Amino acid sequence: MKRLWILLLLSLSHFAQPIHKPPAQPVPYSHKTHVGLGLSCKSCHHNPDPGEWMGIPETKICMGCHASIKTDSPHIQKLASFHNQQKQLPWVRIYSIPGYVFFSHRAHLEAGAKCENCHGQVAQRDALYREGDISMGACMKCHEETKASNDCGFCHEPR
Numbered sequence: 001m002k003r004l005w006i007l008l009l010l011s012l013s014h015f016a017q018p019i020h021k022p023p024a025q026p027v028p029y030s031h032k033t034h035v036g037l038g039l040s041c042k043s044c045h046h047n048p049d050p051g052e053w054m055g056i057p058e059t060k061i062c063m064g065c066h067a068s069i070k071t072d073s074p075h076i077q078k079l080a081s082f083h084n085q086q087k088q089l090p091w092v093r094i095y096s097i098p099g100y101v102f103f104s105h106r107a108h109l110e111a112g113a114k115c116e117n118c119h120g121q122v123a124q125r126d127a128l129y130r131e132g133d134i135s136m137g138a139c140m141k142c143h144e145e146t147k148a149s150n151d152c153g154f155c156h157e158p159r
């Protein structure tokens, strides 16, 4: 009986994990709204050379539209005020892997991987949360399926 309670408490604390809850962001930017306008992912996430980083857009990309769109919104006024002070919005990051793992976006896009393979249904979301799986297990599962290497030294510095 005592065991059962411990199991129940453990499972409750598991469900209480905030992993599927979007973090509070500086302004309520919606991928669903903006991708719905016809904007492509790459119009904001430029994947600059050498291609590891996809990049988070600077305020000047937003102001291309928001200098004239929804200027009466307090969120857009906050965006404009950061822009005018030449500051970037302090977005809370959602996906990151430790520095000891090699990973290149460009290599994966060239190999045919799609954003949704790792990030889920971004275009349907008003607020992003970590719905895609970027654990070592998920990386290795796809490498196995696509016949990419699963040698430890492929993703980690060889010792």
Ligand code: HEC
Pocket: 027, 028, 029, 030, 033, 034, 037, 039, 044, 057, 058, 059, 061, 062, 063, 064, 065, 066, 069, 070, 073, 074, 075, 076, 079
């Ligand atoms: C191609 C033009 C365009 C670009 C670029 C753009 N937006 Fe928008 N955005 C819109 C439009 C249009 C709406 C209004 C949709 C509606 O409610 O009718 C909107 C709505 C918003 C809203 C909701 C405002 C409110 O209070 O209702 C926020 C916040 C926002 N955008 C932030 C951003 C940020 C941050 C960026 C840059 C990363 C950005 N937008 C880039 C066109 C754009």
Ligand code: HEC
Pocket: 025, 029, 031, 034, 035, 039, 040, 041, 042, 043, 044, 045, 056, 057, 091, 092, 093, 094, 095, 096, 115, 116, 119, 122, 123, 127, 128
């Ligand atoms: C108008 C610009 C804009 C467009 C278009 C856009 N994004 Fe974003 N994206 C952002 C902004 C701003 C953030 C940071 C705020 C957030 O996390 O929602 C972001 C964050 C993300 C993140 C999380 C990054 C992290 O780890 O913190 C992913 C993943 C992402 N975008 C994927 C996509 C995909 C896939 C598409 C196309 C379906 C797309 N984005 C289209 C502006 C854009």
Ligand code: HEC
Pocket: 041, 042, 045, 052, 053, 054, 055, 056, 095, 096, 097, 098, 103, 105, 108, 109, 113, 114, 115, 116, 117, 118, 119, 134
């Ligand atoms: C094979 C898996 C995979 C694919 C495919 C993928 N990503 Fe990512 N993405 C990641 C990982 C892993 C990170 C964390 C990288 C880090 O911490 O260095 C990430 C981080 C990001 C970020 C945060 C900024 C950055 O570069 O770290 C954005 C934005 C993003 N991805 C957008 C996209 C978009 C847009 C696409 C499709 C064009 C895409 N990703 C395709 C795995 C992927």
Ligand code: HEC
Pocket: 097, 101, 102, 103, 104, 107, 108, 111, 113, 114, 117, 118, 134, 135, 136, 138, 139, 140, 142, 143, 146, 147, 148, 149, 154, 155
């Ligand atoms: C959608 C399937 C898929 C997922 C998910 C995936 N990979 Fe890959 N990965 C590939 C393919 C396909 C290649 C290309 C293999 C080749 O060219 O031989 C590759 C190549 C690589 C390379 C070598 C590319 C280079 O820069 O030279 C590394 C490192 C790598 N993946 C790490 C990762 C890590 C870390 C993750 C998890 C965060 C991951 N991969 C998730 C399919 C995937």
Ligand code: HEC
Pocket: 097, 098, 101, 134, 135, 136, 139, 140, 143, 149, 150, 151, 152, 153, 154, 155, 156
């Ligand atoms: C396809 C890419 C890939 C391959 C192959 C790979 N790893 Fe990893 N590994 C990762 C990623 C991604 C992480 C970080 C996961 C995270 O933090 O969520 C990681 C994390 C780790 C960690 C830290 C785990 C922790 O819990 O702190 C160790 C140790 C490790 N890997 C060892 C190995 C060994 C040993 C091999 C060979 C059998 C290997 N890895 C093969 C991608 C890979």
